[in-house]
Amino acid sequence: MLVGWKPDRESDIPLHYQISRHIRNKITCGDWPVGTKIPSQRWLADEFGVNRSTIVMALDELTADGLLHGNRGGGTVVTGLCDHPGSPPPPDWISYVNSGVQSSNIPTVQEINRAEFRPDVIRLGTGELAPELLPQEAMRTVLQALSSETMPLGYAEPKGSASLRQFISQHVETYGIRAAPSSILIVSGALQALHLISIGLLHRGSTIFLEKPSYLYSIPIFHSAGMKLTGIPMDRHGIQAALIPKYRKQYNGALLYTIPSFHNPTGTVMSRERREQLMQVCHYEGLPLIEDDVYRDLWIDEPSPLPLKAADSSGIVLYLGSLSKTVSPGLRIGWIIGPEPVVDRLADIKMQTDYGASSLSQAVVEKWLSSGLYQQHMENLRQQLRHRRTIAVKALEQFLGDYADWEVPKGGFYIWVRLKRELPLKALFAAALKAGILLNPGHLYEGENNRHIRISYAFASLEDLETGIFRLSVLIKDMSNHFETNKSEE
Amino acid sequence: MLVGWKPDRESDIPLHYQISRHIRNKITCGDWPVGTKIPSQRWLADEFGVNRSTIVMALDELTADGLLHGNRGGGTVVTGLCDHPGSPPPPDWISYVNSGVQSSNIPTVQEINRAEFRPDVIRLGTGELAPELLPQEAMRTVLQALSSETMPLGYAEPKGSASLRQFISQHVETYGIRAAPSSILIVSGALQALHLISIGLLHRGSTIFLEKPSYLYSIPIFHSAGMKLTGIPMDRHGIQAALIPKYRKQYNGALLYTIPSFHNPTGTVMSRERREQLMQVCHYEGLPLIEDDVYRDLWIDEPSPLPLKAADSSGIVLYLGSLSKTVSPGLRIGWIIGPEPVVDRLADIKMQTDYGASSLSQAVVEKWLSSGLYQQHMENLRQQLRHRRTIAVKALEQFLGDYADWEVPKGGFYIWVRLKRELPLKALFAAALKAGILLNPGHLYEGENNRHIRISYAFASLEDLETGIFRLSVLIKDMSNHFETNKSEE
Structure with a gap:
C-alpha cells in the first residue's frame, strides 16, 4: 500500500516521526479513508526498513491523536481526521466498497494474488x-517486425481484428473446428469470455453444471452474476456424462x-468415447456447453482427442481458446467461437465494458499465428514441460510417496496430489506460506476438499520445485503425525 | 455476418445454388440457430457481389425447404432444420441472448458501431x-526500443505494472494531482473504469448524478447494473452545482x-469558480465524484483549470485518465486514481473480470510517458486539432449558419451544434446514413433531445468534414422546409 516511500535515514528528523507524518498525510489527503485497515506492524517495518519498535512509536502517536484505533488482533483501523473539526465527514468509502454487486475474490485467492508478488x-x-519459459526472443522478433509496419492504433471492430479472426479460423481448423471469422470473438483472455457469458447469456438464478472439482469454483464470476x-x-x-439427465431434472x-x-485442477483428459457420450447427452437435453480448451496445445505425451466443438453439428458448444497458457498471459488475448x-451479443457487451482488446496485442498474436513462430515455440515448450514434469514427479515420489498419490498428467500444468489422509488444508496453506511456499489447496476447487493440493510444474524453477516439494513434505508429515498423535492420545 | 466467402463465378454450379448451399451450411452447423435474423437481401447482394434477384432465388429455395421464414418488412428469420427429422431441437440460443443481465447497447449506438466499419x-x-492523427512514427520508435528489452510477458500485478503507475503518478503531478502509485489502478480505458465502479462500489437501485446532457447517457453501463x-x-x-443539494434531497x-x-458532448470547460463550488457542495453533502478527465490534454486555446482531484483534500474524487483520446485507443490503457x-477493491474486480490489462500495452505506454514522446506528440496534435476546428467551424458557418448555432470549443473533439428549430433527429440520422454520413444525434446524450447534433472535428478528413457538413446542411434545410410547408398547410 505504501510502495515507493522510505524514511530518510540521513535526516535529522527521527524515523518514527517521519513515518507518522507520512501516514498522517495518507489519512488527511483521503488516500486512507475512515475504516481503512492499515497493514500489520511487521509489514510496515519490512516496507520502511525500520525496527518494529519504530513502527509502534509512530502508530502510538497517531492513535493518541485520534487518527487510528487499534483492535487487539483485529489490526489497526483509520478512525478519523483530528485536524478538521467541524468540517463534514468524508464519504464513507468503506460502505461503498462493501455494497458493490460483484463479490470479492475468495480470501485464499486474494491472499494468493498478493503473495505472488513476494520475491521470496x-x-x-x-x-x-515460468518467466524462463516465456518466449522473449521470439517476442522480440515479432515486435521488430511490427515496428516496420503500419500499426492498428485505432479501435478494432466489435468482434476484434478481422485478419486475426481469419488466422484463428485457420488455427482451430487444424484440430477439426470449422468456424467462419464471423463466428469468432476476440476477448482479453478466457476469463473475460466467462465474464461476458455470465452477464450476456444468463439470467440471475441460473444454474451452471461443471466438473467437480473445477477451476470455476475458484473464481466468483458466475456467483457475482447471481x-x-x-x-x-x-x-x-472425465465428467460422468451419464449423470447429466438426472442432474438436469433436479437442478435445471x-x-x-x-x-x-x-x-484444471485434475489434469484429466476426457476420453474420445466420453466426449461422444457427452455431446449426445447434451444434444438430447438441449443443454449448451462451454468448452474451455486453453490447455489443448500443452500436450506432452500425445495430443488430446479432438475438441467437442469439432463434433458440434448443431451449434451447441461455445468454445474458448487463449494464448495465455501457451505464449504469454501478458498479451491478454483469447477467443470465443459460437453461433x-x-x-454478436457477446461482442456488443464487450464493447460496453471495455471497447475491445488491445489492438497491439491482437497484432502481435496475428504475427505469432501467421509466422510459424507459434508451432516452433510449442515444440520447444513441450520438451521443457516434459522435463519439468519428470522433476516434479520424482520429487513427489521421493518426498511425499508415503503420504500422497497422484496420476501423472499427460499434459497441461497440473498434478492433482491426493493426500492419503485428510488434513486441514487452510492451516496447511498458512503454514506453507510462512515457510515460503505458495500452494493451491483443494478447497479452491471443491468446497470442503481437505484432501488435494494442485501442484503446478510450469511456474517454479526446477530447483524451487524440488525445494518446495521437500519443504511441503515436511509440513505434511508434521501435520499428519500431529493428528496421528492426537488421535492415539484420545 | 458472412465475411470472407464469395460464390465462385468460374464454377458450373449456378450462383443462387452456391449461395443457398452456403446459407444452408450456416444453419445446419448451428452458426445461425433458429431465431437468427438473416441480413437484408440488399446487404447479401452487396456482400456476395451478385444481383438481388439471385439472392431472392436462393432465399426462396431455403424458405420452401422450411429453413427460413420471411416476414413482410420484418426480415427473414431462421425457422428450423428440415434435415434432422426426429432429432431433438438445438438449444434456443436466441432466448439465451435475450435473457442476459446486461442490456444491449442502445439501437442507435449499435447502428453507429456497425456503420463505422463501412468504408464509404x-x-x-x-x-x-483520425487515422492520420495517430502517431505511427513514434509508435514504431517505441516498438523498436521495446524489441531490444526484456518484455513483461507474464501477468502484471493486480493494480497494473508498478513502474507504469510510477510514471502516471509523475504525469498527473504536472497538473496538481498527488497520487502514490498504490492509489492508481491501470485499466483497459476509462469505459472499463466505469464498468468496474458500477459493479464494484454501488448497489442495485443506486442513483448517479451527471451533467445533462452527458456522454454517460449513451452507454448502458450503469443501467445494466440496475x-x-x-x-x-x-x-x-458547467454543471449547476448550486442545484445539487435539492437533487440530493429528492433523489439521494x-x-x-x-x-x-x-x-462530452457540449465541449464546455468548467470554470475555476464552478470547480471550487462543486467541490464544496460535494464535500458538504458527502457526495463522491467521478471526474472523467480523458480530454484534459487536448486543449487548443489554453489548458483547463486544474482538475477537481488536485483540490481533493478528503479523498472524495475518483479520477479517470486515459491515452485513448490522445495517443491511441487501440492500446486500451487508462487509469483510476482514488482512495x-x-x-484495492476495483483491482480485485478487474482481476476477476479479465486478469488485468495487456502487459504489452502497459510497456508501450510507459515508454510514451517516460521518453518525452507524449509531450512532443501532444504539441503537434494540438496544432492539427486547431486547424481541424477552424475548417469545421468555417463549414458550419458557411452551410448551416442560418439553421443552427454553436459555441466554438476551446479544446477536445466536439462542437455541440444546436438547431434553431427542433427536427426529428432519428429521421435525420437515418436520412444522413443513407446519404453516407454518420451522425451522433442529441438524443444519445439526453432523452428526447431533438435539437442538437454532436459534430467531431477529430475523425473525418478535412475534405470529408467539409463535404459531410455540406451534405448534412442540405438534409437539414430540406427537413426544415418540409416542416415549414406542412405547418403552413395546416
Whole structure:
C-alpha cells in the first residue's frame, strides 16, 4: 500500500516521526479513508526498513491523536481526521466498497494474488508459464517486425481484428473446428469470455453444471452474476456424462462448463468415447456447453482427442481458446467461437465494458499465428514441460510417496496430489506460506476438499520445485503425525 | 455476418445454388440457430457481389425447404432444420441472448458501431482521432526500443505494472494531482473504469448524478447494473452545482459523474469558480465524484483549470485518465486514481473480470510517458486539432449558419451544434446514413433531445468534414422546409 516511500535515514528528523507524518498525510489527503485497515506492524517495518519498535512509536502517536484505533488482533483501523473539526465527514468509502454487486475474490485467492508478488516465495501452485519459459526472443522478433509496419492504433471492430479472426479460423481448423471469422470473438483472455457469458447469456438464478472439482469454483464470476454452480462427479475419463439427465431434472442447469483437455485442477483428459457420450447427452437435453480448451496445445505425451466443438453439428458448444497458457498471459488475448447471434451479443457487451482488446496485442498474436513462430515455440515448450514434469514427479515420489498419490498428467500444468489422509488444508496453506511456499489447496476447487493440493510444474524453477516439494513434505508429515498423535492420545 | 466467402463465378454450379448451399451450411452447423435474423437481401447482394434477384432465388429455395421464414418488412428469420427429422431441437440460443443481465447497447449506438466499419461513410460524429492523427512514427520508435528489452510477458500485478503507475503518478503531478502509485489502478480505458465502479462500489437501485446532457447517457453501463441516471442541468460554466443539494434531497444520489474539461458532448470547460463550488457542495453533502478527465490534454486555446482531484483534500474524487483520446485507443490503457481501499477493491474486480490489462500495452505506454514522446506528440496534435476546428467551424458557418448555432470549443473533439428549430433527429440520422454520413444525434446524450447534433472535428478528413457538413446542411434545410410547408398547410 505504501510502495515507493522510505524514511530518510540521513535526516535529522527521527524515523518514527517521519513515518507518522507520512501516514498522517495518507489519512488527511483521503488516500486512507475512515475504516481503512492499515497493514500489520511487521509489514510496515519490512516496507520502511525500520525496527518494529519504530513502527509502534509512530502508530502510538497517531492513535493518541485520534487518527487510528487499534483492535487487539483485529489490526489497526483509520478512525478519523483530528485536524478538521467541524468540517463534514468524508464519504464513507468503506460502505461503498462493501455494497458493490460483484463479490470479492475468495480470501485464499486474494491472499494468493498478493503473495505472488513476494520475491521470496516459491510458487508451487501457479498456473502459468515460468518467466524462463516465456518466449522473449521470439517476442522480440515479432515486435521488430511490427515496428516496420503500419500499426492498428485505432479501435478494432466489435468482434476484434478481422485478419486475426481469419488466422484463428485457420488455427482451430487444424484440430477439426470449422468456424467462419464471423463466428469468432476476440476477448482479453478466457476469463473475460466467462465474464461476458455470465452477464450476456444468463439470467440471475441460473444454474451452471461443471466438473467437480473445477477451476470455476475458484473464481466468483458466475456467483457475482447471481448464478449457482452445481458440480457433477468425474471419473478418469472425465465428467460422468451419464449423470447429466438426472442432474438436469433436479437442478435445471442452463449451461455446462467443461475443461475436457488437461482439466484444471485434475489434469484429466476426457476420453474420445466420453466426449461422444457427452455431446449426445447434451444434444438430447438441449443443454449448451462451454468448452474451455486453453490447455489443448500443452500436450506432452500425445495430443488430446479432438475438441467437442469439432463434433458440434448443431451449434451447441461455445468454445474458448487463449494464448495465455501457451505464449504469454501478458498479451491478454483469447477467443470465443459460437453461433453468430451469440457471438454478436457477446461482442456488443464487450464493447460496453471495455471497447475491445488491445489492438497491439491482437497484432502481435496475428504475427505469432501467421509466422510459424507459434508451432516452433510449442515444440520447444513441450520438451521443457516434459522435463519439468519428470522433476516434479520424482520429487513427489521421493518426498511425499508415503503420504500422497497422484496420476501423472499427460499434459497441461497440473498434478492433482491426493493426500492419503485428510488434513486441514487452510492451516496447511498458512503454514506453507510462512515457510515460503505458495500452494493451491483443494478447497479452491471443491468446497470442503481437505484432501488435494494442485501442484503446478510450469511456474517454479526446477530447483524451487524440488525445494518446495521437500519443504511441503515436511509440513505434511508434521501435520499428519500431529493428528496421528492426537488421535492415539484420545 | 458472412465475411470472407464469395460464390465462385468460374464454377458450373449456378450462383443462387452456391449461395443457398452456403446459407444452408450456416444453419445446419448451428452458426445461425433458429431465431437468427438473416441480413437484408440488399446487404447479401452487396456482400456476395451478385444481383438481388439471385439472392431472392436462393432465399426462396431455403424458405420452401422450411429453413427460413420471411416476414413482410420484418426480415427473414431462421425457422428450423428440415434435415434432422426426429432429432431433438438445438438449444434456443436466441432466448439465451435475450435473457442476459446486461442490456444491449442502445439501437442507435449499435447502428453507429456497425456503420463505422463501412468504408464509404463520412463519420461526422466519431469521438476518436483520425487515422492520420495517430502517431505511427513514434509508435514504431517505441516498438523498436521495446524489441531490444526484456518484455513483461507474464501477468502484471493486480493494480497494473508498478513502474507504469510510477510514471502516471509523475504525469498527473504536472497538473496538481498527488497520487502514490498504490492509489492508481491501470485499466483497459476509462469505459472499463466505469464498468468496474458500477459493479464494484454501488448497489442495485443506486442513483448517479451527471451533467445533462452527458456522454454517460449513451452507454448502458450503469443501467445494466440496475442503477438510475439523474441529470442536473448545465450552464456555460458547467454543471449547476448550486442545484445539487435539492437533487440530493429528492433523489439521494450515490455518486456524481462529471466531465469538467471539454465536456462530452457540449465541449464546455468548467470554470475555476464552478470547480471550487462543486467541490464544496460535494464535500458538504458527502457526495463522491467521478471526474472523467480523458480530454484534459487536448486543449487548443489554453489548458483547463486544474482538475477537481488536485483540490481533493478528503479523498472524495475518483479520477479517470486515459491515452485513448490522445495517443491511441487501440492500446486500451487508462487509469483510476482514488482512495486505496477503493482502488484495492476495483483491482480485485478487474482481476476477476479479465486478469488485468495487456502487459504489452502497459510497456508501450510507459515508454510514451517516460521518453518525452507524449509531450512532443501532444504539441503537434494540438496544432492539427486547431486547424481541424477552424475548417469545421468555417463549414458550419458557411452551410448551416442560418439553421443552427454553436459555441466554438476551446479544446477536445466536439462542437455541440444546436438547431434553431427542433427536427426529428432519428429521421435525420437515418436520412444522413443513407446519404453516407454518420451522425451522433442529441438524443444519445439526453432523452428526447431533438435539437442538437454532436459534430467531431477529430475523425473525418478535412475534405470529408467539409463535404459531410455540406451534405448534412442540405438534409437539414430540406427537413426544415418540409416542416415549414406542412405547418403552413395546416
